[in-house]
Amino acid sequence: MRRDDGTGRLIRLLLRLYPREFRRRYGDEMVETYRDRQAAGGPGVRTVAALVLNMLVEALRVRLEMRVARGGTRDGKPVPPYAARSGVMDRLTQDMAYALRFLRRNPAFTAIVLVTLSLGIGMNTAVFSVLYGVVYSPLAYHEPGALVHAGRTHPDIPNVRLPVSPAMFLDLRERVRSVATLEAETPQTVVLARGGEASRHRAGVVTAGLLETLGVRPAAGRLFLPGEDESGNTRVAVLSDGFWRSALGSDPGVLNATIRLNDTPYTVVGIMPPEFRFNNAELWIPFEWTDASRAQRQSNFLRMYARLNPGVEPAQASAELSGLWAPLRDEFPLGNERTDMAVMRLQDIVVQLNRRPLLILSGAAAFVLLIACANVANLLLVRAEQRQREVGVRAALGAPRGRLVRQFLTEGMLVALLGGLAGVGIAWAGVRLLLATFSSSVARSQDIGIHPPVLLFTLAASLVTGLLVGLLPALRAQENFDVLREGARGGTSRFTLFGRSLVVAEIALALMLVTGAGLLLKSYARATNAQLGFDPRGMITASLYFPPSRYADGAASLAFTEQLLDQLRSRPEVTGLAMASMVPIRESGNNFTSIGLVGSDAKASFVENRFVSPDYFETMGIRLLQGRLHTPDEARNQTPVAVIGRTLARTLAGDGDAVGQRLEVSPTFQLEIIGVVDDVRESRPDLPPRPVMYRPLNFTGNLLVQTSRDVAATTALLREAARTLDPEVSVLQVQSMAEIVDASLSGRRFQLTLIGVFALTALLLACVGIYGVLSYTVTRQSREIGVRMALGARSGSVARHVAWRGGRLALAGIAFGMGGALLLRRVIETQLFEVETFDPAVYFGVAGMLLAVATAACFLPARRAALVQPTQALRIE
């Protein structure tokens, strides 16, 4: 047999919507024609979307045209083809008008249906707009498909490209042929001094051609010129639109004017357009090539970016760079052991980082829409039942059978399209709300919006929804068409059975979604309360900025800092003080690629290299497990000693004693291990502790203040203390450790919030569903109930009987839902933290909650059944 590719299968699937007769005659041929077209030039995602939409719409038109052609008679004469065609439109308009009239006359029904569908479609649209903006929309650079990130790779940390040293970068740039340009960037914090105020900003330090390589024109001025990264020419800056607006107050005269960064004058030569983003930098300054930096091979900090030559694939560039890298690595092995080199498209990096969590969100949103569809289909089914007699009458009066089916389909489509329209509004508001709350935790937030492809998605979602909700009532109407039985109420046709299966499916879907939300919530709670290894309570961090002209060497600033610390120690509200080169969780990434013990083969990769003051461990509440801590003398004398974390000790010494051994950092540099401390989550609360070494600090690091006061009071205290010593020293970046921990979990919060909202909506909709079916059953069976009560049944037993009907549906839904949740549990495995994918507490807790909620939904109909008056019920007919 022949094999179909994905789209070929898609076409066959869509063909199922066409009449069988049509499919038989043209199906294979259509697939063939599609293949011909594909061979002539493969279609992109957009073309496939257009194809799907086209086939959906045409399936309906084919059905309508065929019915008209077959019906074929008007006033007993055959209808000519043209008249038949125009008849289709006439009838569609008529059906629409009829459906609209019905919706207008039943405002409550219309409101429930529209709210349900617009919530479902709106949530899907919102999530798709995030998915599209973050993952699928092209990056806002010129020909972004040719832009790649290049770097060293290491088998211990997959999917990461590490920076290189400046000398290595130059060697590579000179030899590489597969790329048009090879440029580099490194982040740096700069301090902007403006009107006596100092503020910290993220700068991108770039080689002269980097911005040019991205291919975005500045909104004003120019980019860097070749040679502006040569020593002596580098005092120029290009600003982001955001920096120009917020830090410089949109000053129109800033172009060609001077700003002071790190106490050095820079001339502003350009301002980028508002949509331009690159690695979170607020402004760009040139990297400075000096004799020293050209020869520097020890420290790897340049991130490489390149534009591929036309026709070159990333794999080819990777192969070339890998070949160029091998001899360099072998010549300069230090820090480059076991590394290779590879490139990845910038677009693919974005996809890799974000696709999975966003696809999970899309799946959750799709569940909500399915539940919404089930609810609306049920409502329309109930209505089809109620209209049984109307249908019968119309049939008897000669309405063609297809006409009635079409009427229901038209109604389904109409409510779905109206729901979609309202859904776009909901999505628009939802996306704005999301971005206002989570802009910092969503990548590419500036690219998220209701773009045309998003609207196309909404249209497709609405059409599918329309088919789903219209089909069942349409089939029901068809069944009723021939059966015109007076008083045939109360029987269980296979369609009321279907209605109940819909409720079971809804509950199952809701349970799966709520279980997922429960697992994520538990993970979030675990991450918030994770054993950080230090105590963030009452801890506030700050950094100092010294004007370089007056504090040229580290000794001057250190002397100042020690005076400051002395002053602070005398304050009663300060209970602990320490300094560290990097604040845990907020900063990390200064590490040695590979180090081992002298006389041992064991190696540890990517060992964090941190400098701390002797009182750091006590202030932070980090436990000493073995040996001793640094002394102030060791800091002053720069004694080559280190305290190491437990993970590093275990990696290098196993169960043996690490204290007293020597760490080999390089062939010429060793450190004696003097102590082992407990592990600290240095990078994120929900990532395992990394190997770390702490060396004695002899420069001014970040201040860590243990205090009973809040951030504002501590900021005032620090500023006051610093001002009395030297008014030109600024206190910056005052933040509580609690805020830092909180910020590191904002991505989880984003995901949890969305899934939580979806789960609650799903739960609510499922309740409405179970309530709707039960109360309809009670209405339908009120005669039967009345008879039973007339025969002596007690109202309590009647109520229990009705409640049990609902309870059975709920139990069946819960059973299916738990099975489904177990099947799908691998999907969110990667998003969980210290929670098993089968966590009994979550699974049974959620099941219990759902049962309770479902019971509540059964209560009202059951009560109504109990209150049925036998005399009245029997009179109804």
Place this chain on the structure above:
Amino acid sequence: MTEPTQPPDHLPLPHQDLHLLLALGDAPLHGYAMMKAVEEQSRGMLRVELGSLYRIIQRLERDGLIERSADEDGAPKPGRERRFYRITDLGRAVVAAELDRLRAVLDLAGRGGFRPSEA
């Protein structure tokens, strides 16, 4: 099926139908060739997507304006479902009638002072 129709019964012809019939003027074509021909004839202004193409083919075939062509199919490769279509005499008559109608429209426009641009 039904009694024979007259060319005027089919007017006015939807523009996609007209272009497909025009594309079949010279020789029988298969589906993809028809798509391409319409796009080329209209200089890219008109495109027929897969679903629309076969809905129209079905209608034209049903109305007897085109038919499946046996001679061009030659020796079909196994598993290939590529069918050729050719225009029928009725099809040609309908195109002629449609062109008359369009000419009448142009005359009407000329009398009203409208003129095609000289592009």
